[in-house]
Amino acid sequence: MLDYTLFGDVRALDLIIAALIFFFALILAKVLTLYFRSSLRDKINKQHMEILTKVIFYGIMAVAILWILPTIGVELSGLLVAGGIFGLAIGFASQSIVANLISGMFLMVERPIKIGDLVEIDEHNGYVEDIRVISTVIRTLDGTSVRIPNEIVFTSSLTNFWDNTVRRINYEIGIRYSDDAEKAIQIINETIDNEPMALKNPPPFAFVDNLGDNSVNIFVRFWAPYSEYFTVKRDTLWKIKLAIEKEGIQIPFPQRVLWYGDDES
Amino acid sequence: MVTVEETRNQVSISEANELSWGGYDLPLSITSPEVSLLVEKISGGYRYHRKGAGAEIEKIVLSNYGKLYLNPTEPLNTPKEITPYLLLEFSQPIIVDPKTSTDVYATVPLETACVFYVNETDFTIIDIFTLTQPKFTLYGSVSRGLVCKYWNTGVYFSVPPVDPRMIGIMELNIRNNSSRWVEISKAVFSAYGMKIYYKSNLVSLKASMRIINEETAETNFFDQPLEEGMQSSIELFSQNRLSFGSKMVMKEGY
Numbered sequence: 001m002l003d004y005t006l007f008g009d010v011r012a013l014d015l016i017i018a019a020l021i022f023f024f025a026l027i028l029a030k031v032l033t034l035y036f037r038s039s040l041r042d043k044i045n046k047q048h049m050e051i052l053t054k055v056i057f058y059g060i061m062a063v064a065i066l067w068i069l070p071t072i073g074v075e076l077s078g079l080l081v082a083g084g085i086f087g088l089a090i091g092f093a094s095q096s097i098v099a100n101l102i103s104g105m106f107l108m109v110e111r112p113i114k115i116g117d118l119v120e121i122d123e124h125n126g127y128v129e130d131i132r133v134i135s136t137v138i139r140t141l142d143g144t145s146v147r148i149p150n151e152i153v154f155t156s157s158l159t160n161f162w163d164n165t166v167r168r169i170n171y172e173i174g175i176r177y178s179d180d181a182e183k184a185i186q187i188i189n190e191t192i193d194n195e196p197m198a199l200k201n202p203p204p205f206a207f208v209d210n211l212g213d214n215s216v217n218i219f220v221r222f223w224a225p226y227s228e229y230f231t232v233k234r235d236t237l238w239k240i241k242l243a244i245e246k247e248g249i250q251i252p253f254p255q256r257v258l259w260y261g262d263d264e265s
Numbered sequence: 266m267v268t269v270e271e272t273r274n275q276v277s278i279s280e281a282n283e284l285s286w287g288g289y290d291l292p293l294s295i296t297s298p299e300v301s302l303l304v305e306k307i308s309g310g311y312r313y314h315r316k317g318a319g320a321e322i323e324k325i326v327l328s329n330y331g332k333l334y335l336n337p338t339e340p341l342n343t344p345k346e347i348t349p350y351l352l353l354e355f356s357q358p359i360i361v362d363p364k365t366s367t368d369v370y371a372t373v374p375l376e377t378a379c380v381f382y383v384n385e386t387d388f389t390i391i392d393i394f395t396l397t398q399p400k401f402t403l404y405g406s407v408s409r410g411l412v413c414k415y416w417n418t419g420v421y422f423s424v425p426p427v428d429p430r431m432i433g434i435m436e437l438n439i440r441n442n443s444s445r446w447v448e449i450s451k452a453v454f455s456a457y458g459m460k461i462y463y464k465s466n467l468v469s470l471k472a473s474m475r476i477i478n479e480e481t482a483e484t485n486f487f488d489q490p491l492e493e494g495m496q497s498s499i500e501l502f503s504q505n506r507l508s509f510g511s512k513m514v515m516k517e518g519y
Contacts, residue, residue: 164408193400196344200402200415225347225401225412 010073018068025064029057040109048108051133096151097134103154104133113153113160118226120159122152166199167229169222171237174215179249181208181216191243192222197232199223214254284430286463287496288332288382299396302379304333313379318394319344326381326391334380334388336499337433337468339456341414342376342393349456349502350513352404352413355420358450359439361476366440370421373433374399374414375468380499390501396431404453405517413453424467424491433461433468436491441476449474449519454484458511461498462490469495474519482515 004012033053040049069076108131113119117128119138126140136153138146161167175184185206192204202223209219220240224232241251279290283297291311293304300317310327341349353371361367374397382388402415419425424434441447452474462469469491475483490497 165410165412166403166407194398196399197401199412200400202403202407223403223407227347228345 008073010071014071014073018071021064021068021071025060029060032060033057048104048131048133052105052108096149100134100150103150104131104135107131107136107150107154112158117163118161120161121148122156124148161229162226165226166202166223167226168202169198169224169229169233169236171220171240172209173218173220173240173244174212174251175218175244175249176252177216179216181218183247184218184244184249187243187247187249188218188220188240191240192220192236195232195236195239197224197228198236199225215252284335284377285465286335286337286429286468287465288334291331291333293333300394302333311381313381313391315379315392315394318377318396320394322392324391328381328383331381331383331388334378334382334499336378336380337375337461337463338378338393338498338501339459339461340374340376340395340397340399340416341456342378342501343395343399348401348412348414350404350411350413351454351456351459352402352415352451353435353454354402354415354417354451355449356417357420358448359420360446360448361439361441362446363441363444366438368436368438370424371418371435371437372416372425372427373418373435373470374416375431375433377430378499378501388499390499393501396428404451404515410517411453429463429466429468433463433470434491435470435472438471438473439476440473443476443478445479447476447479447519449476449482451519452482452484453513453515454486455511455513456502458486459500459502460486460488460511461500462495463498464492464495467492467495468498476519480516480518482519484513484515486511 006012006015033056036053036056037049040052066076107113113121113128113131113136115128115131119126119128121136121138124138124140124146126138126146129137129139129145131137131150133150135147135149138148140146173184173188175181185208188206189204192198192206198204199222204220204222206218206220208216210217222236245251279293281289281295281297284295284300284302289295289304291304292306293302295302297317300315303312303314305312305314307325310325310329311331313324313326313333315322340351351373353373355371359369374395376393376395378390379392379394380388381391397416400415402413403410404413405411427434437452439449452472454472460470471487471489471491473485473487475485477483
């Protein structure tokens with residue numbers, strides 16, 4: 001009975017196999033979309049999730065249908081020739097879109113950046129506003145929005161300033177040669193110690209780094225929580241400046257000592 | 266737009282010369298060396314004014330009924346709430362032999378929550394300040410560590426004398442469950458589940474620290490007062506958001 005020919009070369013068995021493949025593909029597509037929905041729920045936003053699950057679902061169903069068609073007597077060879085030429089043209093035209101799409105999917109899964117992070121991508125500094133399927137939107141520090149194709153985000157060097165818990169702040173502070181460098185270091189350490197957001201550990205560090213042309217240069221470094229980095233960096237430098245000046249230590253201007261030959265006589 | 270016309274209240278003003286935990290009838294005036302609080306009656310509500318403890322602030326509360334409670338609270342809100350973790354560094358490391366349990370006392374910094382209180386379900390925090398010097402630190406590595414509020418404490422075997430307006434007492438049960446001697450120099454606690462009890466001259470917490478192995482310890486809080494007759498403090502951290510439990514696993518050493 002299964003060998004009963006329905007039309008052309010198609011038997012009842014072929015039709016049952018085709019139906020089984022279709023339903024198996026349908027179940028597989030449903031299971032995979034449910035799996036991706038649950039496993040990526042916290043990693044990508046709802047809009048991207050919808051696109052991703054639709055691509056998976058319709059991708060599996062398209063493969064299944066292409067597999068079924070020959071078994072029910074529809075020959076694809078003719079379609080393939082026409083489709084191949086058409087696909088080649090479309091492929092060249094959509095090369096960059098596909099590259100951006102795939103990069104976008106990797107960005108969503110790998111998550112080197114998150115919405116709200118402070119980043120530098122392709123010489124653009126700013127906060128990540130949105131990570132879309134094709135592009136990423138950065139709000140630069142001067143308030144403009146930049147749309148960067150995901151391929152560039154994925155392939156260019158990317159600095160995420162907020163990836164770690166803390167960031168280091170560095171200053172180089174010059175004092176006069178006549179000033180007491182040890183006293184200056186003590187004042188700097190006290191000022192940092194009084195700053196709540198300047199972390200106790202890793203310990204702050206201040207030392208005479210080099211003897212410059214116009215000043216003795218003290219290198220200062222300490223750490224702050226990444227979210228407070230800019231405020232602490234801005235405020236603490238000014239507090240150090242006021243504190244050392246209050247103790248009579250000055251930050252010198254560039255200077256040059258001139259010797260006249262006449263003075264020797 | 267609400268226009269508030271200031272009128273002096275005819276009822277008597279509660280006055281005090283120093284901060285003390287508990288409730289105050291309004292209007293109120295507290296003048297201590299570190300901070301002064303003034304709550305004046307105005308038309309339609311009260312004007313709250315604080316000077317000292319690092320700032321001068323003024324707020325208007327549009328409510329005609331209520332009291333002001335000064336409530337000791339988790340020391341993680343000032344100058345800015347950036348972490349729920351408190352790291353206590355012991356000024357003397359504690360060396361504990363294997364399979365031993367012991368109780369010690371440590372100090373913790375306190376913050377004062379000014380609570381405008383109508384009844385048990387109807388209250389709001391209008392101000393938080395501290396009389397201690399806030400400081401933050403990093404527990405763990407730069408890439409994966411936790412930013413914590415920092416406090417250096419001595420280790421005591423009886424309740425040490427402290428100023429209860431700014432410093433609380435923690436009774437810490439240390440249990441070394443490992444099979445080796447361990448040296449403890451710090452303990453990290455999560456503010457979620459931090460149970461603070463107070464009376465006029467004492468603020469207390471009870472906590473435990475269980476040493477699991479050479480690298481790992483677990484800290485936790487007990488919901489118990491140190492002495493009889495102490496009052497439970499309002500918990501800001503479990504009140505405002507989902508509680509994740511009070512246990513804290515220290516994976517980066519102790």
